[in-house]
Amino acid sequence: MPPLLAEIREHDFRTALDELAHAREVAPAAPAVRLTRCDACGASFEFENDIHSGECPYCGHAVVVETGAEKLLKPQSLLPFKIDESRAKESFRRWIKGLWFAPGGLKKYARDDDKLSGIYLPYWTYDSATTTHYVGERGDAYQVPQKVVRVVNGKRVVQTVMVTKIRWTVVRGVVTRTFDDVLIGATRSLPRQITDRLQPWDLSQLVPFQEQYLSGFGSQAYQVELDEGFEYARELMNAVIRGDIARDIGGDAQRIHRLETKHRNTTFKHILLPVWTAGFRYKDRVFHFVVNARTGKVQGRRPYSSWKIGFAVVLAILIVVGGVLLYGYYGEYLQLAFPELAPGGYRY
Numbered sequence: 001m002p003p004l005l006a007e008i009r010e011h012d013f014r015t016a017l018d019e020l021a022h023a024r025e026v027a028p029a030a031p032a033v034r035l036t037r038c039d040a041c042g043a044s045f046e047f048e049n050d051i052h053s054g055e056c057p058y059c060g061h062a063v064v065v066e067t068g069a070e071k072l073l074k075p076q077s078l079l080p081f082k083i084d085e086s087r088a089k090e091s092f093r094r095w096i097k098g099l100w101f102a103p104g105g106l107k108k109y110a111r112d113d114d115k116l117s118g119i120y121l122p123y124w125t126y127d128s129a130t131t132t133h134y135v136g137e138r139g140d141a142y143q144v145p146q147k148v149v150r151v152v153n154g155k156r157v158v159q160t161v162m163v164t165k166i167r168w169t170v171v172r173g174v175v176t177r178t179f180d181d182v183l184i185g186a187t188r189s190l191p192r193q194i195t196d197r198l199q200p201w202d203l204s205q206l207v208p209f210q211e212q213y214l215s216g217f218g219s220q221a222y223q224v225e226l227d228e229g230f231e232y233a234r235e236l237m238n239a240v241i242r243g244d245i246a247r248d249i250g251g252d253a254q255r256i257h258r259l260e261t262k263h264r265n266t267t268f269k270h271i272l273l274p275v276w277t278a279g280f281r282y283k284d285r286v287f288h289f290v291v292n293a294r295t296g297k298v299q300g301r302r303p304y305s306s307w308k309i310g311f312a313v314v315l316a317i318l319i320v321v322g323g324v325l326l327y328g329y330y331g332e333y334l335q336l337a338f339p340e341l342a343p344g345g346y347r348y
Contacts (some may be wrong), residue, residue, distance in 0.1 A: 004060075007208065007271075008076060008077045008206055008207075008208055008269070009076070010127060010267035010268065010269060011076075011267055011268055011269070012266075013128075013226070013266040013267055013268050014232065014266065016073065016226060016268065017226065017227055019072060020072055020073070020225075020226065020227075021200055023072050031205055037111050042337050052238070060290055063139055064262075073222070073226060073270050074155075074209075074270065075122065075209045075270050075271060075272045076208070076209055076269055076270055076271065077206040077207060077208055077209050077264060077269060077271050077272075078120060078206065078207065078209055078213055078272035078274070079201065079202065079203075079205060079206060079207070079271075079272075079294055080207065080213055080274065081118060081217065081274045081293045081294075082274075082293060082294045082295075083276075083291075083294070083296055085115075085116050085118065085276060087164050088116055088276035088291040088293065088296065088298060089116060089276075089290055090318075091296040091297075091298050092116070092276075092278065092289060092298055093292055094096075094298075095289075095300075096289075097317055100248055102325050109199065116276040116277065116278050116291070117218060117277050117278070118216070118217040118218065118274065118275075118276055118277075118293065119217055119218035119219060119220065119274075119275060119276075119277060120213075120214060120218070120219040120220070120272035120273065120275075121185065121187050121189075121190070121220055121272065121273055121274075121275055122185075122186040122187055122197065122216060122220055122221060122222040122223070122224075122228040122270065122271075122272060122274050122275055123183055123185055123186055123270075123271050123272070124183075124184045124186050124222070124224070124226065124230075124233070124268055124269070124270060124271075125181040125182065125183050125184075125268060125271060126179070126180075126181075126182045126184065126229070126230055126233040126266065126267070126268050127178075127179060127180050127181065127265070127266065127267045127270045128178070128182075128233075128237065128263045128264070128265065128266040128267075129176070129177075129178045129179075129263070129264045129265045129266075129267070130176065130177050130178070130179065130237065130241065130261050130262065130263055130264075131175075131176050131261070131262050131264070132174065132175050132176070132177075132241050132244075132245065132259050132260065132261040133172075133173075133174050133259065133260050134172065134173055134174075134175070134245045134248075134256060134258065134259040135170070135171075135172050135257050135258045135259075136170075136171055136172075136245065136254060136255050136256040136257050136258075136305075137168045137169060137170055137171060137249075137254070137255040137257070138168070138169045138171045138249045138250060138251040138253075138254060139166040139167065139168050139169075139251050139253030139254065139255070140166070140169070140251050140252055141164050141165070141167075141168050141171070141252040141253070142164070142165060142166075142167055143162040143163065143164050143165070144162070144163055144165060145160050145161070145162060145163075146161055146162075146163040147159070147160055147161075148160075148161055150173065159265065159271055166252065166253055168255070169251075171249055173245070173248050173249070175241065175244040175245055177237075177240065177241060177244055179233075179237055179240075181269075182233040182236055182237060183199065183201065183203070184207055184224070184229040184230075184232045184233050184236075185224070186222035186223060186224040186229055187220055187222070187223055187224070188223040188224065188286060189220065189223070190277075190290060191288075192232075194288065194290055194299045194300060195290070197299045198273075198275065198290060198292045198299055200295075201273055201292070201294060201295075202294060202295075203271075206271060209272070217274070219272060221300075222270065224323035226268065230266075230268075237261075239260070241259070241261060242256060242259070242341050245259065252345070263333050273294075274293035274294065275288070275290045275291060275292060276291040276293055277289065277291070288300055
């Protein structure tokens with residue numbers, strides 16, 4: 001393992017945005033590809049601009065180029081690969097075999113010995129202290145008596161029941177929360193629904209970035225910019241804040257009409273996280289699968305078998321129809337035993 005030579009630090013979000021804006025004004029646009037030379041065989045070839053590492057197409061030697069050469073913000077830390085390819089394949093196969101309504105072709109793919117690709121994906125983490133002012137309503141439940149007509153033993157009777165209602169009161173307040181390491185994927189190569197569901201990551205085990213970690217694996221530069229990533233993070237923070245407000249309002253029900261959140265001391269880290277990836281082609285569509293290379297957790301998009309779904313729907317209909325027929329046959333006995341099940345058993 002490479003020596004730990006640097007400290008993992010948080011960086012000021014606003015300062016970085018100013019530096020990025022200045023860099024875009026004075027720097028020319030980076031080319032889509034750049035020329036790279038293999039140290040093993042001497043061949044020259046092109047690397048896409050958002051790729052940090054890979055293999056030489058001529059000799060297969062692992063090649064690592066300077067990370068973020070065209071990016072102002074370079075990765076500062078990463079989680080090394082913890083599970084190898086064989087363990088990732090086993091997790092991958094168990095996941096596929098456990099999928100419901102999967103087509104037969106997908107089950108067969110689980111038995112194939114195709115190679116998985118190891119790659120480091122870019123992420124942002126955000127810390128922020130928030131203060132939120134809100135206006136809403138607190139709902140307190142109370143009960144009132146109400147008369148209803150019911151059929152009991154074949155006779156209509158009037159009974160009094162207690163009905164729950166809500167009394168609403170306007171409220172205002174302030175809630176605060178400090179967020180730590182809100183994680184946002186910075187790649188567009190995979191759907192966000194997949195990368196988000198690879199959590200949790202053991203971010204407490206991050207190590208300072210060293211390019212030696214990338215040797216033998218692919219690595220991407222960030223494609224989601226720092227400010228765009230923070231907008232995604234704000235959405236996640238807002239969901240938590242709304243929960244805080246609901247608890248602060250209290251009562252039996254809550255309504256939130258307006259809220260305003262201010263962020264202070266916002267910082268970020270640019271990190272790389274390891275995954276194993278594979279793709280499966282089914283009926284001219286490619287479905288991507290990703291394995292968390294720390295935990296073995298698998299996520300991916302998958303095809304569905306239409307005939308299996310259709311069979312399940314037909315089976316459900318048969319069960320419902322069978323239940324209706326049984327009720328029709330035994331309904332009289334059920335009504336005698338349970339009067340409330342009879343048509344018109346309860347009327348309000």
